[in-house]
Amino acid sequence: MIEPQRDPAASSCDAVVVGAGFAGLYLLYKLRGLGLSVRVYEQGGDVGGTWYWNRYPGARCDVESMQYSYSFSEELQQEWEWSERYAPQPEILKYANHVADRFDLHRDIQLNTRVESAAFHKDENRWSVTTSGGKVVSASYLILATGCLSNARTPDFAGLDRFRGATYHTGHWPHADVDFAGQRVGVIGTGSSAIQSIPVIADQASHLFVFQRTPNFSVPAHNASLTPEITQQWKADYAEKRRRAREESRNGILMVIPEKGALDDAEEARRREYEAGWNRGGISFMASYNNLLIDNSANETACEFVRSKIAEIVHDPAVAALLQPRDHPIGSKRICVDTDYYRTFNRPNVTLVDVRSGPIEEILPNGLRAGGIDYELDSIVFATGFDAMTGSVAKIDIRGRDGVSLNHKWAEGPRTYLGLMSAGFPNMFIITGPGSPSVLSNMIVSIEQHVDWIGDCLVHMRQHGLGCIEATRTAEDDWVKQVNNVASGTLYPQASSWYMGANIPGKPRIFMPYIGGVGVYRQICSDVAAKGYAGFVMTGRAGAATSLAAE
Numbered sequence: 001m002i003e004p005q006r007d008p009a010a011s012s013c014d015a016v017v018v019g020a021g022f023a024g025l026y027l028l029y030k031l032r033g034l035g036l037s038v039r040v041y042e043q044g045g046d047v048g049g050t051w052y053w054n055r056y057p058g059a060r061c062d063v064e065s066m067q068y069s070y071s072f073s074e075e076l077q078q079e080w081e082w083s084e085r086y087a088p089q090p091e092i093l094k095y096a097n098h099v100a101d102r103f104d105l106h107r108d109i110q111l112n113t114r115v116e117s118a119a120f121h122k123d124e125n126r127w128s129v130t131t132s133g134g135k136v137v138s139a140s141y142l143i144l145a146t147g148c149l150s151n152a153r154t155p156d157f158a159g160l161d162r163f164r165g166a167t168y169h170t171g172h173w174p175h176a177d178v179d180f181a182g183q184r185v186g187v188i189g190t191g192s193s194a195i196q197s198i199p200v201i202a203d204q205a206s207h208l209f210v211f212q213r214t215p216n217f218s219v220p221a222h223n224a225s226l227t228p229e230i231t232q233q234w235k236a237d238y239a240e241k242r243r244r245a246r247e248e249s250r251n252g253i254l255m256v257i258p259e260k261g262a263l264d265d266a267e268e269a270r271r272r273e274y275e276a277g278w279n280r281g282g283i284s285f286m287a288s289y290n291n292l293l294i295d296n297s298a299n300e301t302a303c304e305f306v307r308s309k310i311a312e313i314v315h316d317p318a319v320a321a322l323l324q325p326r327d328h329p330i331g332s333k334r335i336c337v338d339t340d341y342y343r344t345f346n347r348p349n350v351t352l353v354d355v356r357s358g359p360i361e362e363i364l365p366n367g368l369r370a371g372g373i374d375y376e377l378d379s380i381v382f383a384t385g386f387d388a389m390t391g392s393v394a395k396i397d398i399r400g401r402d403g404v405s406l407n408h409k410w411a412e413g414p415r416t417y418l419g420l421m422s423a424g425f426p427n428m429f430i431i432t433g434p435g436s437p438s439v440l441s442n443m444i445v446s447i448e449q450h451v452d453w454i455g456d457c458l459v460h461m462r463q464h465g466l467g468c469i470e471a472t473r474t475a476e477d478d479w480v481k482q483v484n485n486v487a488s489g490t491l492y493p494q495a496s497s498w499y500m501g502a503n504i505p506g507k508p509r510i511f512m513p514y515i516g517g518v519g520v521y522r523q524i525c526s527d528v529a530a531k532g533y534a535g536f537v538m539t540g541r542a543g544a545a546t547s548l549a550a551e
């Protein structure tokens with residue numbers, strides 16, 4: 001393939017960052033602090049990424065607020081006040097905006113602008129980046145901060161364009177208020193987004209039909225206001241708590257995991273343990289024992305407990321049976337965290353429709369047909385998920401060394417070294433990319449680790465007068481093997497999940513995130529750096545960056 005020519009008139013900077021979510025914001029802060037000129041392009045109308053798009057009713061984070069926040073600035077973490085144990089979407093978006101204002105980030109962020117393509121020029125060690133406005137920018141580094149769950153996916157239902165009512169996707173929710181009062185609403189899907197929105201929509205709609213193909217395990221959030229005492233407990237010891245979450249936890253979230261497995265306890269004691277986890281609320285339910293994600297028999301005890309809870313809560317035994325997951329180990333798909341999800345099915349205005357036994361056949365002008373039955377609907381909410389981890393990267397036409405396309409290279413599944421770089425794509429970094437803990441962790445912890453590592457790496461290159469870094473094929477092959485090996489020792493690959501790419505027809509089935517834990521992963525990355533960036537080749541002279549020309 002022929003390498004495209006660089007436009008000599010293109011404006012220049014040291015780094016182009018794609019995306020102004022939590023990763024893009026911290027990247028800009030960090031790299032600017034290192035003296036680099038940075039341009040951030042964001043397709044949305046504001047900063048915040050996930051929290052800009054996912055503004056569906058009931059949207060909130062399933063990681064507790066005191067932990068789902070940046071740790072890079074002591075002043076920031078001391079001054080910001082979270083209102084609830086699990087922050088609602090508007091508050092997280094406000095936080096993202098606060099960070100952008102507080103650190104004067106807006107001036108280097110261009111909103112409403114997609115990066116359409118990027119091509120590497122090996123003679124100059126620079127990327128040419130083309131935006132949706134047709135502008136071409138030249139940069140030494142291209143950093144993809146595009147998010148793991150940012151490419152919302154609506155299945156290709158027949159008749160979709162004929163529907164006369166309103167349609168919504170939870171991951172692409174409108175910014176104007178949506179009022180379902182008096183409407184017959186259909187929600188398709190029962191993942192985390194649906195499970196959060198269904199109780200709220202049921203409160204508004206005259207009737208809600210939930211179209212479920214696969215039931216999911218969900219545990220109660222027990223959300224509540226954050227008292228000043230709890231906030232203070234965190235803030236008094238924030239640095240140490242953050243350190244432990246970063247270095248000692250598996251998923252970047254502080255939780256206590258007992259040193260025993262589920263089968264080490266007799267039945268009654270086990271039930272008490274699960275009951276305590278259920279009453280505590282949130283994803284720490286999976287920390288009730290240390291072997292729930294590696295031992296099928298142990299896992300089944302937790303599955304059975306949650307199924308028994310569903311049977312207790314849901315009055316109609318047939319509906320309860322439909323809501324009880326039986327096709328995957330609990331936690332092998334992201335466990336959901338809800339407020340009143342199962343109870344919602346006791347409402348007279350809510351109907352659960354099993355589209356496993358009677359699939360959705362087509363969308364009709366006034367509703368949809370599933371299993372031969374017509375359901376009249378005024379609005380349809382697609383809670384049908386995302387082309388996860390690779391979807392947003394794939395939308396950019398990225399050409400690396402010798403014009404090779406990243407989509408071509410990743411056709412059989414993503415290949416990276418440490419989830420940070422892909423061989424053949426020099427000077428291109430991915431934040432929380434496939435092959436890193438990313439979606440299996442507290443995203444902000446993983447984002448900060450990647451940004452800090454990249455910052456150190458670029459300083460190292462500057463100090464040594466180097467202009468080009470690239471992962472070697474050997475290091476990448478070894479890492480891909482390691483990622484697969486670690487995953488195969490767990491129950492995760494047993495589920496048809498978006499972690500495996502299983503929700504996208506034709507997508508290769510590969511377990512994409514690194515499951516060894518954030519502490520272990522951080523150590524591996526630090527060791528690589530300490531060994532002179534082992535597995536990377538650093539060459540070349542730094543391409544001279546000029547400051548951005550006026551745009």
Ligand code: N01
Nearest residue numbers: 060061062155189190191192193194213214334383384385
């Ligand atoms: O998407 P999903 P999501 N016909 O892919 C169904 C994070 N998140 O947006 O399982 C009928 O989980 C599909 O059914 P099936 C979190 O990491 C976090 O809910 O494929 N149904 C499934 O039920 C989460 O895991 C938070 O059989 C169809 C649903 O659509 C991730 O985002 C909140 C269908 C998709 O579920 C994604 O969650 C929200 C079809 N043709 C999200 N196609 C918090 O922090 C798909 N489905 C709390």
